[in-house]
Amino acid sequence: EDKVVQSPLSLVVHEGDTVTLNCSYEVTNFRSLLWYKQEKKAPTFLFMLTSSGIEKKSGRLSSILDKKELFSILNITATQTGDSAVYLCAANLYSGAGSYQLTFGKGTKLSVIP
Amino acid sequence: SAVISQKPSRDICQRGTSLTIQCQVDSQVTMMFWYRQQPGQSLTLIATANQGSEATYESGFVIDKFPISRPNLTFSTLTVSNMSPEDSSIYLCSAHLWEADTQYFGPGTRLTVL
Numbered sequence: 001e002d003k004v005v006q007s008p009l010s011l012v013v014h015e016g017d018t019v020t021l022n023c024s025y026e027v028t029n030f031r032s033l034l035w036y037k038q039e040k041k042a043p044t045f046l047f048m049l050t051s052s053g054i055e056k057k058s059g060r061l062s063s064i065l066d067k068k069e070l071f072s073i074l075n076i077t078a079t080q081t082g083d084s085a086v087y088l089c090a091a092n093l094y095s096g097a098g099s100y101q102l103t104f105g106k107g108t109k110l111s112v113i114p
Numbered sequence: 115s116a117v118i119s120q121k122p123s124r125d126i127c128q129r130g131t132s133l134t135i136q137c138q139v140d141s142q143v144t145m146m147f148w149y150r151q152q153p154g155q156s157l158t159l160i161a162t163a164n165q166g167s168e169a170t171y172e173s174g175f176v177i178d179k180f181p182i183s184r185p186n187l188t189f190s191t192l193t194v195s196n197m198s199p200e201d202s203s204i205y206l207c208s209a210h211l212w213e214a215d216t217q218y219f220g221p222g223t224r225l226t227v228l
Contacts, residue, residue, distance in 0.1 A: 034216055041204050041222030043157070045115070048216045088156065092216070099145060099164070100210060102217055104156045 002027040004091050006105035013112055017079050021108045023089030024071040031100060032092040033065050033072045038107070039085045046074070048092075079112045086110070116141055116209055118220035126226045127197055134193045135223045137207035142187035145210040147217065148180070152203045160205075163190045197227045 007022045025033065032050040036043035047056045049065035049072060056063050060079075065072045076083055086109050090102040117140040127133050137146065148160040161169040161182055169182040183191045194201050204224050208217040 032215065036219075041224065042206065042219045045216060045218060048214070090157075095162075099162060099170070101147065101159055101162060102157075102208075104158075106156045 002091065002093060002103045004089055004103050004105040006087075006089050006108050008108060009106060010109040011111070013079055013110070015079060015081060015112055015114050017112075018075065018077045019079060019110065021074040021076075021087050021089075021110070022071065023073070023105055025089075025091045025103075026070060027091045027093055027103060029094040030067075030091060031094050034090045034092055034102065035063055035072070035074050036088040036090065037085045038088055043088055046087075076110075079110075081112050081114060084110055084112045115214065116143070116211055116218045118207065118209055118218055120207055120220040120223050122223060123221060124224040124226075126228060128228055129198055131197055132193055132195045133197065133225060134191050135205055135207070137190045137192070137220055139188045139209045141211075143209040143211060144187070146184065146190045147208045147210070148182065148190070148192045149206040149208065150203045151206060151222075157206065160192070194225065197225075199227045201225065202227045 003026045035046040047063045052067040060077045063074045086107040088107045089105045095101045119138045121136045146163045149157040160175045161171040163169045163182045163184040165184045181193045204222045206222045207220045
């Protein structure tokens with residue numbers, strides 16, 4: 001059974017701290033690893049990672065994938081209260097006949113306090 | 115990216131009734147997906163909606179309960195039939211964009227069943 005595990009499940013930090021969110025996966029037909037930020041209802045896309053060791057960066061957020069050890073991390077530096085959200089990791093899998101689907105982890109709830 | 119809209123954004127329904135949720139994408143896409151997110155949980159894939167063929171349902175979800183239509187490449191509907199309080203969830207549609215090779219999500223529909 002395909003599985004995506006995120007840790008920690010929740011995290012409380014102070015503004016300015018740096019956080020690292022973890023995602024490990026055990027799946028078949030792996031294609032890519034996606035990170036989303038969910039504040040209210042809709043997950044918003046952050047990163048897609050397909051190759052090991054290549055860091056993706058967007059402002060204070062960065063992410064990297066290790067396809068040998070089957071994990072990814074999402075780093076947020078100099079956290080702000082606006083970073084408070086649930087961060088979702090998803091494995092993009094090839095499901096046959098040209099179709100793809102996402103398997104999500106349970107998410108990490110990040111709370112940034114002033 | 116894609117702009118995806120959903121209607122309604124929220125609804126409160128009586129037990130035993132049905133609700134149809136609409137999802138509109140601003141560009142043509144091959145694959146659209148419907149997810150459920152129960153309170154405090156991550157996203158669970160209900161089905162993949164493919165234009166021109168029947169939807170593919172995941173384990174635990176059946177067509178009689180969650181009929182899906184996909185009349186064209188920009189639109190899909192999900193009906194939640196014969197609702198019970200256990201159906202209270204956020205329902206999200208997403209679209210897979212080939213050029214970005216990732217999924218983008220609609221704003222979600224928050225359903226409460228009394």
